[in-house]
Amino acid sequence: EAGVVQSPRYKIIEKKQPVAFWCNPISGHNTLYWYRQNLGQGPELLIRYENEEAVDDSQLPKDRFSAERLKGVDSTLKIQPAELGDSAVYLCASSYMGTDLYNEQFFGPGTRLTVL
Amino acid sequence: ILNVEQSPQSLHVQEGDSTNFTCSFPSSNFYALHWYRWETAKSPEALFVMTLNGDEKKKGRISATLNTKEGYSYLYIKGSQPEDSATYLCASRGGVMDSSYKLIFGSGTRLLVRP
Numbered sequence: 709e710a711g712v713v714q715s716p717r718y719k720i721i722e723k724k725q726p727v728a729f730w731c732n733p734i735s736g737h738n739t740l741y742w743y744r745q746n747l748g749q750g751p752e753l754l755i756r757y758e759n760e761e762a763v764d765d766s767q768l769p770k771d772r773f774s775a776e777r778l779k780g781v782d783s784t785l786k787i788q789p790a791e792l793g794d795s796a797v798y799l800c801a802s803s804y805m806g807t808d809l810y811n812e813q814f815f816g817p818g819t820r821l822t823v824l
Numbered sequence: 825i826l827n828v829e830q831s832p833q834s835l836h837v838q839e840g841d842s843t844n845f846t847c848s849f850p851s852s853n854f855y856a857l858h859w860y861r862w863e864t865a866k867s868p869e870a871l872f873v874m875t876l877n878g879d880e881k882k883k884g885r886i887s888a889t890l891n892t893k894e895g896y897s898y899l900y901i902k903g904s905q906p907e908d909s910a911t912y913l914c915a916s917r918g919g920v921m922d923s924s925y926k927l928i929f930g931s932g933t934r935l936l937v938r939p
Binding site for chain 2: 753764816
């Protein structure tokens with residue numbers, strides 16, 4: 709079974725440019741998460757989707773970040789415009805919110821963003 | 825403790841050494857504690873999910889213990905190998921109904937095992 713797929717794996721852009729990250733979760737997983745990991749810190753949740761609905765976007769900086777999950781499968785996270793402080797690893801994870809009490813989250817390899 | 829804290833930040837050991845790391849987490853409203861291994865350029869891989877006080881889990885040479893009353897977990901690696909080199913992350917989940925899905929991560933322990 710394929711794991712969580714993310715692209716691109718690496719992205720270098722200049723500040724004020726837009727950037728987008730794509731995630732394809734594990735087949736059948738209804739919950740999708742975007743995390744950001746800043747250098748020297750642990751991953752922090754940006755947004756969580758249950759199917760197509762964003763049920764927790766309280767940590768998403770809405771002035772420049774947006775996300776969508778059309779048809780409840782793939783998701784795209786966008787930053788426009790990017791700032792120097794957005795340099796980080798962006799992780800996507802998915803889980804099945806069902807009978808599994810612990811809703812184990814499975815992670816993709818991340819996209820490493822560098823803003824110059 | 826309000827955050828999840830891990831120590832040490834980094835660790836360099838020789839092949840064959842045994843090692844251990846600590847994860848401290850809020851003991852109130854505890855639901856579960858997750859350990860992940862994250863190798864460079866790969867996806868974080870789930871090692872253990874631990875829920876009960878006194879729980880011990882083992883996977884090959886790696887084992888973990890959990891103390892929910894005092895809010896800590898230890899991860900042990902016996903006879904470290906170069907392929908164990910990775911960042912080890914722990915994440916705590918609280919028990920409040922609407923946030924029990926939320927993982928709060930520590931900053932990780934970066935392990936380097938020298939041949």
